[in-house]
Amino acid sequence: MELSCKSEYALLALLELAACHSKGEPLQIREIAARQNIPDRYLEQLLANLRRYGLVRSQRGAKGGYLLAREPWKISLSEIFDCIEGPNPPVAETGCTTETVEKATILEAWQEAQQAAKSVLQNYTLQNLCERRDAKQQLDIMYYI
Amino acid sequence: MELSCKSEYALLALLELAACHSKGEPLQIREIAARQNIPDRYLEQLLANLRRYGLVRSQRGAKGGYLLAREPWKISLSEIFDCIEGPNPPVAETGCTTETVEKATILEAWQEAQQAAKSVLQNYTLQNLCERRDAKQQLDIMYYI
């Protein structure tokens, strides 16, 4: 399974917001886009989505921008993926009885695997990710010397 | 993550082949397609793929068809997904150094989650799947009575 560009953009943006979170001032789309090299008009859509799902909040007007809606340690990666990748509720009565026994069996195994992946993502918070990034950055500096 | 139609078809076909495996005679595409309600021309392509990757073997000519290349307990679901979903080697130098520290960090977490899913699928064999299907079928009969 590939990590979609979309999700990567969202994660990168949230990582930036998490870094600014302590100082309480909003960060602008254009600033985030510039720092992480993301097409800004596209990022706008993604952030709008994250806002609708309550992961970030926005401030309009001059000096506006985006902020995390919660502390970075209260946002799991699982939630983020659900927001971005998730708008697929039209499952429409799937799940009740999946036509044939074979299909049901296969689906069960598949979902078990997906649940395993989700569990991992539930245990990662934005905070964790920031810390890992910082650690990586330190390592890079060490190697440079 | 959605289970692709493609993968489901392949799994269904292999499930049929596994059921016939003990009697050693090949099973025809059209027969599999009919039993599992799969477009036969499409299934043909999928089986060809599975053959190239050595999961099944084919017998040409009259009375021909497909057989599992190995015993059902020696084929993991992970392998199957790799064959079907897997033809994505054009990663092209990705993985060496993923541009920015942030991207690398994100990718790491993502891959960790994917690995968790893969582990589940590695522990499932076609045999397991057959058994679970049989168990399910018994249950259905019980309920019917």
Place this chain on the structure above:
DNA sequence: ATAAACCCCATCAGCTAACCGGGGTATAAT
């Protein structure tokens, strides 16, 4: 020889991801 079955290649419709653009609206600063 013939028919059954696989083999290979090409094409197509429909969908989604990624992206771009236009015009509207709220807000801070002057």
Place this chain on the structure above:
DNA sequence: ATTATACCCCGGTTAGCTGATGGGGTTTAT
């Protein structure tokens, strides 16, 4: 009040993928 800033919403475009179909070959049992 006016203006500049920045979010907001809605739509269109393009490339690539998925699921599917069609045509014409080759192998093999009978």
